[in-house]
Structure formats: C-alpha cells, structure tokens
Amino acid sequence: MSCQDAQGLMNGYVDGELELTGSLEIERHMQDCQVCAQAYQSHRAMRSAMADGSFYYDAPANLQKRVTTAVRKANTGRPRRAVLPWRWAAAGAALTMIAIVSWGAFSILQRSSTDDLLAQEIVSGHVRSLMANHLTDVPSSDQHTVKPWFGGKLDFSPPVIDLTESGFSLVGGRLDYIGNRPAAALVYQHRQHLINLFVWQSADNSDSGNKALIRQGYNLIGWKKSGLVYWAVSDLNNAELQEFAQAVQSST
Amino acid sequence: MTQSQEQDRLARFEQTVVPHLDAAYNLSRWLTRNDTDAQDVVQEAYLRAFKFFGSYKGGDSRAWLLTIVRNTCYTWLQQNRARELTTEFDEEVHSTESVNPETLLIEGANKQLLKQALEELPVSFREVVILRELEGLSYKEIADITDVPVGTVMSRLARARKRLQVVLAGRVKEV
Numbered sequence: 001m002s003c004q005d006a007q008g009l010m011n012g013y014v015d016g017e018l019e020l021t022g023s024l025e026i027e028r029h030m031q032d033c034q035v036c037a038q039a040y041q042s043h044r045a046m047r048s049a050m051a052d053g054s055f056y057y058d059a060p061a062n063l064q065k066r067v068t069t070a071v072r073k074a075n076t077g078r079p080r081r082a083v084l085p086w087r088w089a090a091a092g093a094a095l096t097m098i099a100i101v102s103w104g105a106f107s108i109l110q111r112s113s114t115d116d117l118l119a120q121e122i123v124s125g126h127v128r129s130l131m132a133n134h135l136t137d138v139p140s141s142d143q144h145t146v147k148p149w150f151g152g153k154l155d156f157s158p159p160v161i162d163l164t165e166s167g168f169s170l171v172g173g174r175l176d177y178i179g180n181r182p183a184a185a186l187v188y189q190h191r192q193h194l195i196n197l198f199v200w201q202s203a204d205n206s207d208s209g210n211k212a213l214i215r216q217g218y219n220l221i222g223w224k225k226s227g228l229v230y231w232a233v234s235d236l237n238n239a240e241l242q243e244f245a246q247a248v249q250s251s252t
Numbered sequence: 253m254t255q256s257q258e259q260d261r262l263a264r265f266e267q268t269v270v271p272h273l274d275a276a277y278n279l280s281r282w283l284t285r286n287d288t289d290a291q292d293v294v295q296e297a298y299l300r301a302f303k304f305f306g307s308y309k310g311g312d313s314r315a316w317l318l319t320i321v322r323n324t325c326y327t328w329l330q331q332n333r334a335r336e337l338t339t340e341f342d343e344e345v346h347s348t349e350s351v352n353p354e355t356l357l358i359e360g361a362n363k364q365l366l367k368q369a370l371e372e373l374p375v376s377f378r379e380v381v382i383l384r385e386l387e388g389l390s391y392k393e394i395a396d397i398t399d400v401p402v403g404t405v406m407s408r409l410a411r412a413r414k415r416l417q418v419v420l421a422g423r424v425k426e427v
Contacts, residue, residue, distance in 0.1 A: 011410045015384065017391055042417060049358035049366060050385040059277035063291055067298045068270060074299055075262045130403045192401045217392035235395060235402045 001029040005134070006036045012131045014043045019124035115213065118231075121178050123215045126196045126233040129174070129185065135194070136172030136187055146173040150184055156228065158184035158199040159252045166247040168195065178231075188244065195234040195244055202229045210245060212238060221245045225252055265305050268313045269298070275314055275387060276321045282382045283325040285371055289332075297324040315389065319397045322379060329375065339374040341411060362420060369419035377412040380405055 006029045012018040013026050030037040049055075129135050138149040147160040153175055162170060171187040176198060183200035205227050213220040219241045222231040230248065234241055276297060281290035301320045308316050329337050358366060370381060376398070383394045391409075395402045 011406065011413065015391070015409075043413065045358055046366070046413065046416060046420065047385060049363055050370075050381075054363065055367060055370070056274075056386055057278045057281040057290075059273045059294070060287070060291065063277060063294060064270065064273050066291070067273065067295055068266065070295050071265065071298055071302045072262065074302060075258055127402075131406060192404065194401070194403060216390075217396070235392070 001025050003029075003033060003036055006030070006033065007039065008134070009128075009131055010036070010039060010043060012127070014040065014047060017127065018131070019120070019128070022124070022128055115211070118179055119213050119215045119220055122196075122198060122220055122231050122233050123218050125176050125178055125185065125198065126218060129176075129187070129196055130194065135174070137174040139172035141170045141172075143170060146170065146186070149173060150175075154182055154184060156201045158186065158228070160186060161248060161251045163188065163244070163247045163251070166243070168244050168247060190234075190236055190240060190244065193234055193236040193240075195232055195236060195241070197248065198231045198233070200229050202227050210242070212242075214238075223249065225249065261305065265302055268308075269301055269305070269317055272314045272317050276317055278386060279318055279321050279379070279382055280325055282371075282378060282386075283322070283375055284328065289328070293324050293328050294321065296328070297321040300324060312393070314387075315393050315397060318383070318387070322397055326375075336375055341374050341377060341415075358420065366416060366420055369416050373412055373415065377408050377415075380408045381412050381416075384409055 006026050009018060009022055009026050013023060018026070026036075030040060138146055140146050141164075143160045143162045147157070150158055150160075150173065158173075160170070160173065164170070168188040168190050171189050171194070173187065174185045176183045176185040178198055178200060181200055183198045186197040186199065188195040188197060202224050206224060207226070208224040211222045213222070218233055218235055219238045220231060220233045221241055221244075222229070223245065224230070230245075232241060232245055232248070234244075236244070273294070276294050277290060280293045280297070281287065284290045284293055297317070297320050301317055304320070326337070370378060373381065379398060380394055383389045383397060384391075389397070391402050391405050395405045398405065400408075
C-alpha cells in the first residue's frame with residue numbers, strides 16, 4: 001500500500017468504516033511508515049478532543065418544558081376535519097405502491113449465508129472504491145476504451161454498455177476481487193450517485209432473476225445471465241437501482 | 253382521530269422523540285451558532301416532527317429527528333442568514349502544505365482554537381463533523397440526514413478534518 005492509498009483510506013479507518021482487509025493493510029503500512037502513523041495519531045487526537053463532551057451543547061434546562069408545552073398545545077389545538085374521500089383514494093394508491101415495492105423488497109428475505117458473505121464483499125468493494133481514490137483503473141466514458149482494457153486481465157470479456165440514454169453514464173472500469181476470483185468493476189454515475197457493477201464468471205451456466213439485498217444501507221441487486229454473475233451496488237434507492245439493472249439486462 | 257388516539261400519539265411522541273432533545277439542540281446550536289436561535293429552531297423542529305410523526309415508521313428515532321432539525325435549521329438560515337448557506341470551502345487555505353502533527357494532546361487554548369475553527373467551517377462541512385464526531389453516526393446515516401451521497405459525506409469529512417488540523421498546526425495565515 002502506498003502512502004497516498006493509506007491517506008485516502010485514513011478517514012475510513014479512523015471512523016471504523018473500513019472492512020477488515022483494508023484495516024489490516026493500513027495497519028501493516030503504518031508499521032513501516034512513520035508519516036502515516038503520525039497522521040493517524042493526529043486524527044485520533046483531534047477526534048478524542050471533540051468527543052470528550054466539551055464540544056457537546058446539552059439542551060438548556062427549560063427547553064424540554066418549552067418544547068413539550070408547544071407540542072401539547074399543537075395537539076389539542078388541531079382542528080378535527082373529516083377525512084375527505086380523495087384522501088382515502090390517495091392513501092389506497094400509496095398502499096398499493098408500498099405493497100408492490102415491498103413485494104419486490106421481500107425477496108430480500110430469502111437469502112442464504114453465502115449471499116451474506118458475498119454481499120459483504122460487494123459492499124466493501126463499493127465503499128473501498130469510493131474511499132481510496134481508486135474508483136477506476138481506466139477512467140473513460142467510452143465503452144470502446146473500457147472494454148478492451150479488460151482484455152488479457154480477465155479470462156472472460158465483461159459487457160461494457162453505454163447507458164447514457166437511460167440516465168446512467170459510464171465513469172470507467174477497474175479490476176476487483178470478489179468471492180475469491182477476479183471481477184470486472186464497471187462504474188456508472190446517476191446524478192451524484194455512483195454505482196459499481198461487478199461482473200465475474202459464473203460457476204454454472206444457469207440464468208437467474210434479480211436478487212435484491214440491503215447491506216449497511218446500500219442497495220444491491222444481483223442476477224446471472226449467459227454465464228456471468230452481475231451485482232450492482234449503490235447508495236441509490238432501490239427503485240432507481242432496479243431501473244439500472246433493467247437497463248443493463250436489456251442490453252446484454 | 254379520536255381524542256384518545258390523539259393522546260396515544262402524543263404519548264408515543266413524548267416517549268420516542270422528546271428524549272433526543274440534547275442531540276436536537278446540539279445540532280441546532282452548532283448550525284445556528286447561537287443559543288436563542290438554536291432554541292427557537294428546536295421548538296419549530298419538534299412541532300414539525302409532531303406533525304409528521306405519522307411518517308415515522310420505527311427505526312432510529314434520533315436520526316429521524318435530526319433530519320428534521322437539520323432541515324429546519326436550513327430553512328431558518330435561508331430566511332435569516334442566507335449568506336451562510338453559500339459560504340464556500342476555501343480551498344486556498346485547505347491546500348496549504350501537509351500537516352505535521354505536533355499536538356497529540358489537544359487541551360486548553362488549542363481546544364478553543366479547534367472549536368472556533370469548527371464553528372467557522374461552512375455549514376455543509378460543519379454538520380458532517382458534528383454528526384460524525386458528536387453523534388457518532390455512520391457515513392450512510394449522515395448521508396441520509398444531509399441528503400447527499402455517501403461519497404460526498406466522505407469527501408466533506410476528509411476536507412473538514414484536514415482544515416481543522418491545519419488550523420491546529422497554526423499554519424493558517426490570518427486574513
């Protein structure tokens with residue numbers, strides 16, 4: 001690990017947001033590197049100075065009374081209105097939406113522990129890529145630049161698709177390592193949100209539909225198609241990530 | 253809603269949301285930088301929280317409340333001190349040479365310096381530090397509260413900390 005990598009990971013490390021491998025790597029690096037070890041110490045010093053309570057403003061004694069009085073007054077003072085029929089209609093529509101969305105989300109519940117481990121690795125891969133200043137090995141929005149770059153680095157050829165028209169622009173690609181095998185990581189952007197699409201070779205040739213998971217607040221969607229395993233991960237909401245998955249599926 | 257339902261709702265609100273008053277005030281105090289304003293904002297935030305209590309679906313009630321407090325602060329700043337919302341992070345100061353950590357125990361005057369430097373950060377950087385260091389929230393939770401992607405939380409936190417360290421090391425030239 002270089003000093004630049006270590007410094008990039010430093011904040012994640014002091015915040016305990018790094019996965020085990022990253023933490024071990026940075027610790028190993030700091031054993032040999034005085035500069036990074038010192039940077040870590042000064043991070044710690046600053047954090048403990050802020051966290052000792054002297055920076056925390058406790059609410060003044062009278063505030064709780066003031067707040068509860070105001071809320072109680074709002075409670076009794078609220079005019080009681082009959083609920084209008086259209087509100088019921090709106091509520092019904094909302095419930096239907098919720099039912100549809102959660103039906104999708106409930107596939108989340110059907111998961112095995114291997115999925116758990118894999119999901120953990122995928123989320124770690126995603127977070128690491130955001131932290132370490134190592135989002136892409138080949139930064140390019142041109143699929144014809146990104147795809148050939150993988151040639152010779154992987155024993156399969158990952159599909160690199162331009163999804164600009166669907167609102168997901170290609171940022172680049174990089175090599176990653178998921179589930180004990182090399183994987184292609186394709187990075188897309190939707191508004192300010194980054195999506196990592198991990199692709200690796202499947203052990204069998206079966207296709208399978210979408211699997212949706214949530215880990216540490218990140219949304220994940222995985223599927224198998226034509227001998228390749230795909231996992232998309234992002235802090236994007238589930239619905240938009242589904243759109244992304246669909247866009248990829250319809251062009252592979 | 254019947255009267256007893258209203259009473260139930262109030263009781264539940266007082267049980268789940270009111271206990272986070274310190275967190276609410278702390279955030280509001282750091283964002284408004286003034287006790288009186290902070291108290292006004294907290295009261296307004298609690299009224300809003302009560303109004304939208306129906307949308308609270310369980311989960312972390314502190315994070316839920318802090319989202320409302322944060323948004324109320326922003327509305328208040330918009331109305332009263334709009335200029336503060338557009339203050340930009342001064343990269344000139346930020347990009348001074350790397351910090352040599354000399355103070356490993358931050359006490360007394362240095363602590364005051366640190367506190368002041370934190371107060372002077374642009375509000376979007378200040379809030380990330382407060383939520384991380386004083387409330388101990390995760391990157392993802394902070395991203396949800398401040399309505400920005402996790403990557404933005406990470407970069408703001410890194411830049412804010414770097415700035416604070418530069419100030420501590422006494423390398424910021426007074427303008």
